[in-house]
Amino acid sequence: GESVGLHLPTLSVQEGDNSIINCAYSNSASDYFIWYKQESGKGPQFIIDIRSNMDKRQGQRVTVLLNKTVKHLSLQIAATQPGDSAVYFCAENGGMNTGFQKLVFGTGTRLLVSP
Amino acid sequence: GAVVSQHPSWVICKSGTSVKIECRSLDFQATTMFWYRQFPKQSLMLMATSNEGSKATYEQGVEKDKFLINHASLTLSTLTVTSAHPEDSSFYICSAEGGRRTYEQYFGPGTRLTVT
Numbered sequence: 001g002e003s004v005g006l007h008l009p010t011l012s013v014q015e016g017d018n019s020i021i022n023c024a025y026s027n028s029a030s031d032y033f034i035w036y037k038q039e040s041g042k043g044p045q046f047i048i049d050i051r052s053n054m055d056k057r058q059g060q061r062v063t064v065l066l067n068k069t070v071k072h073l074s075l076q077i078a079a080t081q082p083g084d085s086a087v088y089f090c091a092e093n094g095g096m097n098t099g100f101q102k103l104v105f106g107t108g109t110r111l112l113v114s115p
Numbered sequence: 116g117a118v119v120s121q122h123p124s125w126v127i128c129k130s131g132t133s134v135k136i137e138c139r140s141l142d143f144q145a146t147t148m149f150w151y152r153q154f155p156k157q158s159l160m161l162m163a164t165s166n167e168g169s170k171a172t173y174e175q176g177v178e179k180d181k182f183l184i185n186h187a188s189l190t191l192s193t194l195t196v197t198s199a200h201p202e203d204s205s206f207y208i209c210s211a212e213g214g215r216r217t218y219e220q221y222f223g224p225g226t227r228l229t230v231t
Contacts, residue, residue, distance in 0.1 A: 105160075
């Protein structure tokens with residue numbers, strides 16, 4: 001049946017600030033992690049990914065940090081812009097050797113950027 | 116490249132009717148497609164995984180007779196919600212794997228289903 005709705009954690013920042021969004025994952029067997037951005041009424045958009053043999057990966061204005069010891073993932077957004085306002089999800093693959101990536105999504109964080 | 120489309124983008128139907136949602140990979144062949152549902156302010160929950168030409172694999176708790184999945188070709192998968200009820204109202208999102216970046220899932224824009 002339908003689950004009870006939950007309030008998403010929200011991070012509010014000013015335009016130009018750096019944002020850090022955190023995610024705790026559950027499966028120590030996961031070896032591939034992805035951050036997605038989802039705007040209202042749209043599908044998730046790939047931001048950046050990281051494999052478990054790395055602890056940091058940088059993209060354009062974004063950095064993902066992976067701490068396998070404590071099963072923690074973070075997304076850093078530099079010089080946050082109003083267009084970055086969205087819900088951000090982390091996803092893990094559960095380390096499943098199925099021939100395809102079966103993703104498990106985190107609960108999500110809403111990022112609100114004020115001008 | 117690696118564009119996934121869904122049709123329709125939104126649909127309203129009456130209780131008891133069936134609704135079909137299409138998911139297409141426009142510029143690549145999708146070896147695997149996934150169907151998710153998302154309730155308001157919640158995360159994406161995987162419903163089923165489908166490979167072209169074979170039966171879909173459903174997640175625990177998802178009724179396969181209610182959510183019929185057909186992966187007829189390498190570019191098309193359909194999800195049919197049969198005998199829809201108001202509690203089936205949700206945002207349904209598909210994704211496809213098999214583009215330029217192996218194992219990356221490319222997501223469709225989603226379909227908003229409202230059952231009255």
